Amino acid sequence: MGKIGVIGAGKWGEALSYALSEKNEVIITSRTSRPWPNFRALDEVLKCEYLVIAIPAQQIAQWLKEHFVFSGQKILVAAKGIEASSGRFLNDIYKEYVPEENLAFLSGPSFAVEVMKKLPTALVVNSLSKDTSGEFAAFFPSFIRTYTSEDVIGAEIAGAYKNVIAIAAGICEGLSLGHNAAASLIARGLVEMERFGRAYGATQESFLGLSGAGDLFLTASSSMSRNYRVGLGLAQGKDKDTICIEIGEVSEGIGTAYALHEIAQERGIYLPIASEVYAILEGKSPRQSLKDLIER
Ligand SMILES: NC(=O)c1ccc[n+]([C@@H]2O[C@H](COP(=O)([O-])OP(=O)(O)OC[C@H]3O[C@@H](n4cnc5c(N)ncnc54)[C@H](O)[C@@H]3O)[C@@H](O)[C@H]2O)c1
Numbered sequence: 001m002g003k004i005g006v007i008g009a010g011k012w013g014e015a016l017s018y019a020l021s022e023k024n025e026v027i028i029t030s031r032t033s034r035p036w037p038n039f040r041a042l043d044e045v046l047k048c049e050y051l052v053i054a055i056p057a058q059q060i061a062q063w064l065k066e067h068f069v070f071s072g073q074k075i076l077v078a079a080k081g082i083e084a085s086s087g088r089f090l091n092d093i094y095k096e097y098v099p100e101e102n103l104a105f106l107s108g109p110s111f112a113v114e115v116m117k118k119l120p121t122a123l124v125v126n127s128l129s130k131d132t133s134g135e136f137a138a139f140f141p142s143f144i145r146t147y148t149s150e151d152v153i154g155a156e157i158a159g160a161y162k163n164v165i166a167i168a169a170g171i172c173e174g175l176s177l178g179h180n181a182a183a184s185l186i187a188r189g190l191v192e193m194e195r196f197g198r199a200y201g202a203t204q205e206s207f208l209g210l211s212g213a214g215d216l217f218l219t220a221s222s223s224m225s226r227n228y229r230v231g232l233g234l235a236q237g238k239d240k241d242t243i244c245i246e247i248g249e250v251s252e253g254i255g256t257a258y259a260l261h262e263i264a265q266e267r268g269i270y271l272p273i274a275s276e277v278y279a280i281l282e283g284k285s286p287r288q289s290l291k292d293l294i295e296r
């Protein structure tokens with residue numbers, strides 16, 4: 001198998017580098033140097049035929065502008081989020097630099113810490129090009145089952161939106177609202193995600209499978225999720241900046257909630273849970289949000 005370059009050595013970049021090393025030669029780079037044998041300078045990694053980019057959604061546009069040079073690479077995007085400042089999906093950002101047939105997007109339930117332990121995992125590689133999705137899917141190790149799909153927009157929306165519902169689920173747990181409320185929130189969250197996706201031409205299948213329901217069930221039911229932990233913090237009355245400092249890792253649900261709020265306003269799409277998450281991030285009382293959702 002060919003050489004794969006991973007860009008971004010946060011939790012997910014590190015886990016993907018580790019997993020992909022089972023069958024491939026993998027090198028990794030990041031802003032901060034790491035004492036790993038396969039750590040290399042960005043220039044060298046950019047020369048790889050296949051790149052896996054794990055830089056968060058809120059930073060990727062700037063990073064591409066400053067550092068990326070297209071020379072025919074195929075790229076697997078590992079981030080899950082919508083750009084808050086513009087409401088742009090990752091596909092829209094990347095395709096300014098890379099032909100769409102060279103782009104693939106990774107989705108599905110996948111905590112990095114479990115991948116690092118080689119626990120069984122199932123993921124979807126989504127690309128408009130069957131060749132590109134097939135090539136990336138074949139790179140994954142034996143403990144990761146991969147599927148392929150052409151529903152790029154569905155996978156992207158599902159992966160980003162579930163982070164916002166996970167924040168809501170953390171709030172639900174933090175307020176001790178019980179299992180009935182948690183299950184209702186997850187179920188209605190899935191309906192909301194799918195309705196939003198449909199407005200962009202996504203298929204229902206993506207939301208019922210690993211990219212949607214699978215990742216939502218994982219993230220919205222475990223304090224291993226950073227987004228869920230943001231919700232726990234909000235329920236305790238902490239503000240988002242304090243919570244982000246305490247967590248110390250990226251929570252894509254925050255930026256994505258702001259992006260969804262903007263899109264919902266512009267396009268007149270009904271997103272009750274995401275709208276309440278946005279309002280809570282802006283300081284609304286979680287109990288008032290609950291009341292507004294229940295009495296709606
Ligand atoms: N951790 C997981 O379990 C997991 C699983 C699936 C998907 N993801 C997604 O992967 C993405 C990355 O998450 P993570 O867990 O690695 O986050 P993390 O907080 O562990 O690391 C973020 C990484 O991004 C890099 N980064 C941040 N700003 C940058 C910039 N301006 N330029 C270059 N690099 C920059 C940081 O240096 C760091 O290496 C997110 O979109 C997340 O939703 C994470």
Ligand SMILES: O=P(O)(O)OC[C@H](O)CO
Pocket residue numbers: 080108109110111112163166215218219224225226227228250251252
């Ligand atoms: O820890 P989170 O909330 O960023 O979630 C990580 C992954 O997206 C789970 O699939």
